[in-house]
Amino acid sequence: MNEVKHRKLKISVLRYNPQDPESVPHMQTYELEEADGMTLFIALNEIREKLDPSLQFDYVCRAGICGSCAMLVNGRPALTCRQLTKDLGDEFTLAPLPVFELIGDLSVNTGKWMRGMSERLETWVHAKEQEIDLRRIEEPMDPELAEKLYEVDRCIECGCCVAGCGTARMREDFVGAVGLNKIARFKIDPRDTRSDDDFYELVGDDDGVFGCMSLLGCHDVCPKQLPLQTQIAYVRRKMVAMAFS
Amino acid sequence: MRVIYTDVLVIGAGLAGQRVAIAAKRRGHDTIILSLVPPKRSHSAAAMGGMQASLANVIKGQGDNEDIHFGDTVRGSDWGADQDVVRMFVNTSPKAVRELAAWGVPWSRVRKGDRQVIINGEKVTITERDEAHGLLAQRDFGGTKKWRTCYVSDGTGHSMLFVVSDHVIAEGIPVHERTEALALIHDGSRCHGAVVRNLITGELVAYIAKATTIATGGAGRVYRVTTNAVICEGTGMALALETGAAALGNMEAVQFHPTPIFPAAILLTEGARGDGGLLRDVDGHRFMPDYEPEKKELASRDVVSRRIEEHIRKGKGARSRFGEHVWLDITLLGEHHIKHNLREVYEIAKYFNGVDPVKEWIPIRPGQHYTMGGIRTKPTGESPTLKGLFAAGEAACWDMHGFNRLGGNSVAETVVAGMIVGEFVADFCDRTENDLDVSTGLIREFVAREQAKIDDLLHGKGTEDATRLRSRMQDLMTDKVGIFRTGAELESAVAELEELLKKSRNLGVRSKSTGSNPELVTAYRTQKMLKVALAIAYGALTRTESRGAHFRVDHPRRDDAQWLKRTLATWKDETASLPTLEYEQLDVKKMELPPGWRGYGAKDYIDHPDTSKRQAEVDEIRTKMEGADRFAVQDALMPYEHLLPERLRGRNERIDERLPL
Amino acid sequence: MNRTLEVIAGSDLVERPRRSRWPARLDYLQSASGLVLALFMWAHMGFVSSILFGKNALWVVARTFEGYYFFGHRYPVIVSIAAAVVLALVIGHAALAVRKFPINYRQFRTFRGHMAMMRHGDTSLWFAQVVTGFALFFLASVHLYIIMSNPGKIGPYESSFRVWDQHLWPLYLLLLLAVEFHGGIGLYRLSVKWNWFGGSNPDEARHGLKVLKWAITVFFLAIGLATLATFIKIGITAHPIYGERYVPTWQQDALPGHGGQAAPVAGQPATTSQAGGAQ
Numbered sequence A: 001m002n003e004v005k006h007r008k009l010k011i012s013v014l015r016y017n018p019q020d021p022e023s024v025p026h027m028q029t030y031e032l033e034e035a036d037g038m039t040l041f042i043a044l045n046e047i048r049e050k051l052d053p054s055l056q057f058d059y060v061c062r063a064g065i066c067g068s069c070a071m072l073v074n075g076r077p078a079l080t081c082r083q084l085t086k087d088l089g090d091e092f093t094l095a096p097l098p099v100f101e102l103i104g105d106l107s108v109n110t111g112k113w114m115r116g117m118s119e120r121l122e123t124w125v126h127a128k129e130q131e132i133d134l135r136r137i138e139e140p141m142d143p144e145l146a147e148k149l150y151e152v153d154r155c156i157e158c159g160c161c162v163a164g165c166g167t168a169r170m171r172e173d174f175v176g177a178v179g180l181n182k183i184a185r186f187k188i189d190p191r192d193t194r195s196d197d198d199f200y201e202l203v204g205d206d207d208g209v210f211g212c213m214s215l216l217g218c219h220d221v222c223p224k225q226l227p228l229q230t231q232i233a234y235v236r237r238k239m240v241a242m243a244f245s
Numbered sequence B: 001m002r003v004i005y006t007d008v009l010v011i012g013a014g015l016a017g018q019r020v021a022i023a024a025k026r027r028g029h030d031t032i033i034l035s036l037v038p039p040k041r042s043h044s045a046a047a048m049g050g051m052q053a054s055l056a057n058v059i060k061g062q063g064d065n066e067d068i069h070f071g072d073t074v075r076g077s078d079w080g081a082d083q084d085v086v087r088m089f090v091n092t093s094p095k096a097v098r099e100l101a102a103w104g105v106p107w108s109r110v111r112k113g114d115r116q117v118i119i120n121g122e123k124v125t126i127t128e129r130d131e132a133h134g135l136l137a138q139r140d141f142g143g144t145k146k147w148r149t150c151y152v153s154d155g156t157g158h159s160m161l162f163v164v165s166d167h168v169i170a171e172g173i174p175v176h177e178r179t180e181a182l183a184l185i186h187d188g189s190r191c192h193g194a195v196v197r198n199l200i201t202g203e204l205v206a207y208i209a210k211a212t213t214i215a216t217g218g219a220g221r222v223y224r225v226t227t228n229a230v231i232c233e234g235t236g237m238a239l240a241l242e243t244g245a246a247a248l249g250n251m252e253a254v255q256f257h258p259t260p261i262f263p264a265a266i267l268l269t270e271g272a273r274g275d276g277g278l279l280r281d282v283d284g285h286r287f288m289p290d291y292e293p294e295k296k297e298l299a300s301r302d303v304v305s306r307r308i309e310e311h312i313r314k315g316k317g318a319r320s321r322f323g324e325h326v327w328l329d330i331t332l333l334g335e336h337h338i339k340h341n342l343r344e345v346y347e348i349a350k351y352f353n354g355v356d357p358v359k360e361w362i363p364i365r366p367g368q369h370y371t372m373g374g375i376r377t378k379p380t381g382e383s384p385t386l387k388g389l390f391a392a393g394e395a396a397c398w399d400m401h402g403f404n405r406l407g408g409n410s411v412a413e414t415v416v417a418g419m420i421v422g423e424f425v426a427d428f429c430d431r432t433e434n435d436l437d438v439s440t441g442l443i444r445e446f447v448a449r450e451q452a453k454i455d456d457l458l459h460g461k462g463t464e465d466a467t468r469l470r471s472r473m474q475d476l477m478t479d480k481v482g483i484f485r486t487g488a489e490l491e492s493a494v495a496e497l498e499e500l501l502k503k504s505r506n507l508g509v510r511s512k513s514t515g516s517n518p519e520l521v522t523a524y525r526t527q528k529m530l531k532v533a534l535a536i537a538y539g540a541l542t543r544t545e546s547r548g549a550h551f552r553v554d555h556p557r558r559d560d561a562q563w564l565k566r567t568l569a570t571w572k573d574e575t576a577s578l579p580t581l582e583y584e585q586l587d588v589k590k591m592e593l594p595p596g597w598r599g600y601g602a603k604d605y606i607d608h609p610d611t612s613k614r615q616a617e618v619d620e621i622r623t624k625m626e627g628a629d630r631f632a633v634q635d636a637l638m639p640y641e642h643l644l645p646e647r648l649r650g651r652n653e654r655i656d657e658r659l660p661l
Numbered sequence C: 001m002n003r004t005l006e007v008i009a010g011s012d013l014v015e016r017p018r019r020s021r022w023p024a025r026l027d028y029l030q031s032a033s034g035l036v037l038a039l040f041m042w043a044h045m046g047f048v049s050s051i052l053f054g055k056n057a058l059w060v061v062a063r064t065f066e067g068y069y070f071f072g073h074r075y076p077v078i079v080s081i082a083a084a085v086v087l088a089l090v091i092g093h094a095a096l097a098v099r100k101f102p103i104n105y106r107q108f109r110t111f112r113g114h115m116a117m118m119r120h121g122d123t124s125l126w127f128a129q130v131v132t133g134f135a136l137f138f139l140a141s142v143h144l145y146i147i148m149s150n151p152g153k154i155g156p157y158e159s160s161f162r163v164w165d166q167h168l169w170p171l172y173l174l175l176l177l178a179v180e181f182h183g184g185i186g187l188y189r190l191s192v193k194w195n196w197f198g199g200s201n202p203d204e205a206r207h208g209l210k211v212l213k214w215a216i217t218v219f220f221l222a223i224g225l226a227t228l229a230t231f232i233k234i235g236i237t238a239h240p241i242y243g244e245r246y247v248p249t250w251q252q253d254a255l256p257g258h259g260g261q262a263a264p265v266a267g268q269p270a271t272t273s274q275a276g277g278a279q
């Protein structure tokens, strides 16, 4: 249709390849012409294709559902595949998420961290399934409860909440909002046979829920808008109630 | 050279791969999963709509059972499916969904009493039964007679994938993330594992296993416009193809979805049209009633996709810098409905196009969506030609989708196949004759060969640019091997793809890093993708009929007489520029449901000579057994239960079909 | 197999050794002590700002706390004890809260960097709370020590002399700023931490709480500054009679020459005070 004049974008990217002993962290600026409906996914791919084939970053679904592409955009964690460039200034910076192991440039190993978190918090429904006969009609569940469960099950393990949390940045072993949200999720799931006692074992210390200082960075950057503030408060209350009972 | 030994190697950590791994591990076999990305990022997470299982809990699903699901699936496949496999599938799917319910998937549940739903754009009140309260709910999906699709709000695949991935963690199964299988290690008749590249360090490692399972998902990225994730490049299929022994089945069967958003091609759910959304052209005219006066926007996926393309070809598309498209108009549904019932449509439009669908129309255009074809296997999941190689999920063709898969049948397939194939993998490993027996020389040879290819890309004299070859391939596939196919276009596509393949043997890369190196990855994957693309295009060129999603403008009829057969593509000679095509006849005489009219689309097809005979036989058995229970009738028509692993046999209970206590 | 079905089903969980309950209790106590202190500060402000209603008002408040109206005699030791209790509370609270401080320079630097990058309100508020809390630890201790070690010397003149003639006003100014910010932020954070007023829309509630928090801080700062100004003014005007005690107007007739006695301190000979005073 009508050819509008497009902005020149100046994108500064934190470059560093820990694999390469010669490499030192530095900012590199790329200039790029903006396009209609350009997302950072499109922009970075264009940079890689036209300007710098060595630039590392991770996209999988490019649709905002898989959690691969979180980065710091102007210092704040965000899913970049759904970040339209038109919502950013002419110049902006991209950096890899902190906390997670750096693979190179904008690519970090969130998967490894999340697996560690899952192993530590045992993020699965603990139930004796040998007793379940798959041929039989399933256990009923209250429809509202099912909806409530899904509401908090929506976490995509993107790591934004961890990178956006000052506590997680200061203290390596802090479980982060993602982990606390999972505890809340399994706690309200009637299929999980674990008691409050058992959950206390998982998060009842200063690396767990009591390490959280209610900074709420997690809540405010979560791209899935999970109710992290209330989830963490819920876990905290339950764990404290348990300790005094 | 590092070698890792295990009992079971699973390549791919989507729903299918992880479920196979769980089954094998539970039977006591050491299992390792490989994945390009962390398992929870696999593309299975993208399935929003749901998973088909004939539970018959909701009132609109009442009366549903395996028989009806079977019929829908076979008709959907346009009789391309293997009916034994479909039977195995429809009987296991309720068990799979119930297993996932027990594992923690927060399936949406039935609420008793009245509720308002939109059916064909009209508000209707339906009343759910008291005894169904709290059981898994089902929704309507295209091509099904009953409401059969179980769902988790708008995130079915996500919740399923997370629960299954967490179960893998519970079982303590290691997942080697950010690794990529580059080649299968085999001796021409037995598969021994794979050569695997660590995508962070670049190291090549040999994984040696009794059984190797490929569950690498679809191949959407050989197209330019696709709803698939960027990692759905079909390289897993290429692994099998490159053995020269294993075959790919029905690669020309590619499904297109009518309403991905334009230009990003992110899928907008069918619900948008189901709830009353309209398609409009450049003039704002609602054009679907002109083509399909009866079903309008709600005709089946392939029909709507074709009509949109047809309309655009007539010059009625809206134009933008990225090309032409039409509009999806859901403004008439109102703000509340859009923000609550179609939340993800709202969000996608907002985030990816900056469009507010409450007030504005959304640009859409059909795009590649699903790969029906894949690695040909027996109903056990094992390759008939390469022992020890299994495949499951979208990467496989055990063949339950034939030429068109139904919405909701593919995530169901992933877990069902995972359960079934997983048991067979375990059986295979149980047998002592399948113990590891591989020479280190063979391992070394395969690793050295892969290393040489990489070294050649990094330091060879190649000059071709992989990105350019790849985008040309994607354009060719989208423009000439897309929704409408003609002999002439296919011929030119195949010819040019062959050229591209030859050029791809002369690739060079600029960044020389041996570790994490995106350019290098693009290069060697492009070589593999071209082979897969050729299998699709050449298969499409050769198949001179229209069946399911494969639509030949120059051969618009389904031709059972000649084409009731499965395409098998192999790549016997590494230097060849085309796959070898062979055909496997489908046996009408054994079919429970002999070929006929699908119930929608054109009623115009050429019968197979055996069809009428078989139909008469089937009719006779049915009349003779009038009044007998449906299981007995089914067993008389086409016994299949012996094909299932023992622990997955047995009937499924329903509200109206109680099992004895 | 490195995992048994028991682990997956969790049926071995009860046999695992149990963790200490103390982290939970400490977290609770940290909040509880903070809450008590914050509420105490509201009350404290109420009492001290009575000076805004005139010297008599503060005199009455001060005597009340010395038990004068209950026992007929002043027992300043009550105030000293109260101050000691509050000091203990402050120390206890500080000891609990200090666990959250960055424990080394690296952590401190990381947090500062994080805060600068994120430009996120609540993250910055926490840092403000740490800084003010740190300041309070010294300021509040000094103040409490002074209150404790000067039994009976609370009153319109006595306090004003301390503020002005003994040059404590800078300390009070800093203390006031620190405590109002610290307490206000603290209460806001308490309510989000425990989700007290979340209701059905916690995000909206949080926004409301934040507005309320600022309103409260401004309100108390205003009163506090006015109070401090009043002390200073009295201190300046009463400078010539430095060291004298204030006698409420209705008792001024009873002074020597008028044949009366100011409120007596238990066990001490009644001190007399000269009448009047500037004003």
Ligand SMILES: Cc1cc2nc3c(=O)[nH]c(=O)nc-3n(C[C@H](O)[C@H](O)[C@H](O)COP(=O)(O)OP(=O)(O)OC[C@H]3O[C@@H](n4cnc5c(N)ncnc54)[C@H](O)[C@@H]3O)c2cc1C
Pocket: B011, B012, B013, B014, B015, B016, B017, B034, B035, B036, B037, B039, B042, B043, B044, B045, B046, B047, B048, B049, B050, B051, B052, B157, B179, B180, B181, B182, B215, B216, B217, B218, B227, B228, B229, B231, B232, B235, B236, B267, B369, B370, B392, B393, B394, B395, B407, B408, B409, B410, B411, B412, B414
């Ligand atoms: C947008 C969208 C929506 C959909 N909605 C529905 C729906 O509502 N209902 C439905 O039934 N179906 C739906 N489908 C289809 C369905 O989601 C997929 O067919 C299914 O999830 C595929 O699962 P999979 O396990 O076979 O593969 P995937 O989930 O794609 O997993 C593939 C795995 O293989 C790994 N891998 C690939 N190559 C290699 C290699 N060389 N080496 C190592 N690892 C490798 C990847 O890392 C990944 O872990 C949808 C598909 C799309 C694209």
Ligand code: HEM
Pocket: A213, C030, C031, C033, C034, C035, C037, C038, C039, C041, C090, C093, C094, C095, C097, C098, C100, C101, C126, C129, C130, C132, C133, C134, C135, C136, C137, C138, C140, C179, C182, C183, C186, C187, C189, C190, C193
């Ligand atoms: C004297 C008056 C004080 C008052 C009214 C007060 C009040 C509060 C309140 C209400 C909280 C919130 C508690 C929570 O989040 O759990 C709090 C937290 C805190 N206080 Fe105080 N406090 C006082 C003194 C101090 C002192 C002297 C220190 C310094 C060492 C201090 C340091 C902190 C810190 C660091 C926190 C944050 C703890 C966290 O985020 O978990 N406070 N305070």
Ligand code: HEM
Pocket: C044, C048, C079, C082, C083, C084, C086, C090, C136, C140, C143, C144, C147, C153, C154, C155, C158, C159, C160, C162, C163, C172, C175, C176, C177, C179, C223, C224, C225, C227, C228, C229, C231
């Ligand atoms: C039982 C304990 C306390 C008593 C009896 C007490 C008493 C007083 C008195 C009498 C004054 C007036 C000035 C003076 O006489 O010196 C005063 C002022 C003040 N006190 Fe306290 N105090 C107590 C605890 C605290 C605590 C814990 C804090 C803060 C951490 C605090 C902060 C202040 C401030 C900021 C002022 C100056 C107020 C102003 O002028 O606006 N006090 N206090």
Ligand code: SF4
Pocket: A154, A155, A156, A157, A158, A159, A160, A161, A162, A177, A178, A181, A218, A221, A222, A223, A224, A225, A226, A228
């Ligand atoms: S809680 Fe939100 S921010 Fe954190 S990992 Fe999950 S989706 Fe990402």
Ligand code: F3S
Pocket: A164, A165, A166, A167, A168, A176, A177, A211, A212, A213, A214, A215, A216, A217, A218, A219, A232
């Ligand atoms: S940002 Fe961090 S401190 Fe707690 S509230 Fe969120 S986890």
Ligand code: FES
Pocket: A058, A059, A060, A061, A062, A063, A064, A065, A066, A067, A068, A069, A070, A079, A080, A081, A082
């Ligand atoms: S790429 Fe999947 S969320 Fe961005």
